[in-house]
Amino acid sequence: MSMTLPPKTPSGGRDPAAISGWAQHPDRVGFFTDTSICIGCKACEVACKEWNEVPDDGLNWLGQSYDHTGELGADTWRHVQFIEQRKRPGTADEGLDAPLIEHVPLAQLGREEGFRWLMSSDVCKHCTSAACLDVCPTGALFRTEFGTVVVQADICNGCGYCVPACPFGVIDQRRGDGRVWKCTLCYDRLKGGFEPACAQACPTNSIQFGPLDELKVRANRRVRQLHEQGFTDARLYGADPDDGVGGLGAFFLLMDEPEVYRLPPDPVVPTRDLPAMWGAAAKAATALAVATVAAFMAGRR
Amino acid sequence: MSTTEERSVAATNADGSERRRSAGRALVPDVEVRTYYDRSVLKRPTWKHWIAEYFFLGGLSAGSSLLAFGASRTGRRALARRSRLVALAAVGGGGAALVADLGRPERFANMLRVAKVTSPMSVGSWVLAAYGPATGVAAAADVLGVFPRLGAAAEGVAAALAPVVATYTAVLVADTSVPAWHGARGELPYLFAASAGASAGAAALALTPVAENGPARCWAVAGALGEVAASTIMERRLGELAEPYHTGRAGILSKAASACALAGAAVGLLRGRRRRGAIISGALVAAGSLLERFAVLEAGRQSAADPKYVVKPQRERLDATRPSESE
Structure with a gap:
């Protein structure tokens, strides 16, 4: 129950597995997605689909740069986003609101004019205070010993309550199936001692998997490094254990405001009220x- | 290059492009909300029309159980019997609607697999599991003329649970991230309670002989007026988040609901003591209650579909608290 947040661990994180009935459990694990080094290869999307046997979600031309996936959903558990901005990398705010990018052929955009491409691999946040888990009436959604949130497909009866509950618009009902689906943080692989498929497939280490406390130390170091190099808009998202969802089990390093990446700027778990x-x-x-x-x-x- | 003045004129996408939708439709006025290709942050609720119908039928049943309880305690036998039967029929129909909405209807019994206080749907399932059979026993004992004490006890149980049945659905929708629902969490229970009273009063008014329809008339009129008052207060308190209740399909449904409720209340007041007036008033007030449930469901869908309703309040909240760094 997340009306009360799990107490903080000595390292400053939160341990949701402990208040979910796991007396003995491994360290809480999760993802640190460093979007500053994502190259948009979509290996994570493919690896996730392959390993988890996620059905195809259509071959669509969406007019969203190189993103033809759209957004996270029942059949998309990793989603690579492409954001085109007229802005010189490493500068603070110059040229942020330039006119439509389509007006200028991409090839004509010189470096001095300024153009940057933000890429990010989005995923279920495995919230400390998970709304989907709180409202699930059947117990199909549960907290694993790793602190992650997983749907049991053999229990879910497709009531759909978790869908509008999620502050991030992640979990959704699968058409023709009726049940809800989302990222399991590769629960089966974790049980076998492997890292999730997306993290293993990521060629740049943009997706890092590990104990959450360790990842946060690494993430803070990375932000400092980027700031020193002049990338002053680098910031962490979901790393604060005191935010409206008690911090995220999958947090991000972003290069712009969260809403640019389809992330709510200040998410709050609805069950708090x-x-x-x-x-x-x-x-x-x-x-x-x-x-x-x-x-x-x-x-x- | 662009300036801050331009920025305030047009909403911008992540890439700095103007939001195409603001030009095409009046749905989104000029506010500065940055988004990912205008995509919604939230998933739209998957609930189909069944859920609005269940909200109506659950409220109708709950209100009817209260009317039946009052009527049997004050010797109005015709009103009591009709209300008992309406309560049973409505909760039966409502339960069927709930099952029909499930993605896996054959697994409906999983609703009683666990009991969770953090899930209003779980709480509601358990309350319904006690309430439904209680209305059944009360109605059966009355119609068959057997076990009068058991019938009276069941009627007491149904009446005791009825206020919960009428209002838990408001908590259910408010306990989501949908802005038009979560933002109205303080007002929705009153709206749903009034709507339940209105529909039960309306059904009893239309079905009961004039001699015994006093309390029903009272409920239909007061419930309909209460429903209009609650939705007006709700929309006022919601501020900018009230927009989904005014626009699009939800706006049409909401206006139709208020019109039906007010017309039904007027007919009930003026002609409710005559049979034909009672039937017309009952039909109008019940239609108003049903339309109001659809309006709330649709407003939630609309507010979940537009990223503005999610991003703007959160951005403002964040910008307001950022200097202090305390929140």
Whole structure:
């Protein structure tokens, strides 16, 4: 239950497996996706599909640069994004809001004019306070011993509650199947002592897998390094254990604001307000009961 | 190159391009929200029309159980019997609608596999599992004329659970990331309670002889007015997030719901003591309640579909708290 956040570990992280009934459990693991070194090869998308036998999600021309996948969903568990910006890499804000990129053929864009291509491999965030897991009425969604969030396909009855609950728009119902699907952080591979397929396939180490505490140390070092090199817009997303979802199990190094990457700028788990919501419902329910008495008292006259 | 003035005029995409949608449709006025190719941050709810129908039928059943309880305690036998039967039929139909909406209907029993207080749907499933059979026993005992004490006890259980059945659905939709629902978490329970009362009053008003329809008339009129008042207050408090309730299909549904509710209340007040007036009033108020449920469902879909409703409030919240670094 995430109405109360799991207590912090000595290293400053949070341990959701411990409050989910795992007395003995391995370190919490996750992803650090360093988008500054993503080259957009989509090896992660392919490796994920292959390993997890995720069905195809259509061959579409979306007009989103080299992104023909669209967004995360029931049949897309890793998604590589392509963002084209008229901006010299390493400069702060110059030329950010330049006119439509389509007006200028890509080949004519000289380096001095400024052009940068942001690429990022998006994935389920495996939240510390996971809304999907909180609202699931069947227990199909559960917290693993690794601190990740996984759907049990043999339990899910397709009620769809987790879909609008997720603040990141990740989990979705699969058409023709009825159940919901999302990244499992390769639960089966973790059990066998392997790293997730996407991380193993990533040729630049943009996707790093490991114990979350270690990844955060590495990520902070990387941000400092980028700032020193003049890439002042580098920042971490989801690394703060005190944010609205208690921090993410899959966090990111971004080169622009989160919303540019289809990430909510300040996500909050909706169940955080659950006690207040039941309070409001209790008052409304009482009003309805009082109205019953009133109607029969009034009707008596 | 562009300046901040240009920036405030047009919403921009991640790549700096103007948002095409703002030119084509009036849905998105000029606000500065940066997005990934205009894609929604959230997934649209997968719930189909069944869910709006369940919200209506669950409310109708809950309200009818309360009316049945009051009627049997005050000796209105015709009102009591009709309300008991409506309560049973509505909860049966509502349950069927819930199962029909599942992606895997044959697994509906998994709803009772665990009990979770963090899931309003789990709480609701358990409440319904007690409430449904209670309405069945109450109605059966009455119609068959057997086990009067058991029937009365079942009626008491149904009436005790009814206020929960009528309002938990509001918590269910509010406990999501959908801006138009989560933002209305303080008001939706009142809207759903009023809607439940209105529909139950309406059904009883249309079905009960004039001699016993006093309380039903009272509920239909008060419920319909309460529903309009609650939705008005909700939209006022939502501020910018009220837009999904005004625009598109949700806007049409919402206006139709208010029109039906107000017309039904007026007919109920003026002609509710006559049979024909009671039937017309009941039909209008019930239609208003049903349309309101569809309006809420559609407004949620619309607010989830547009990234503006997610990004803008969060960006403003973040920018407001950023200097202090405390939140």
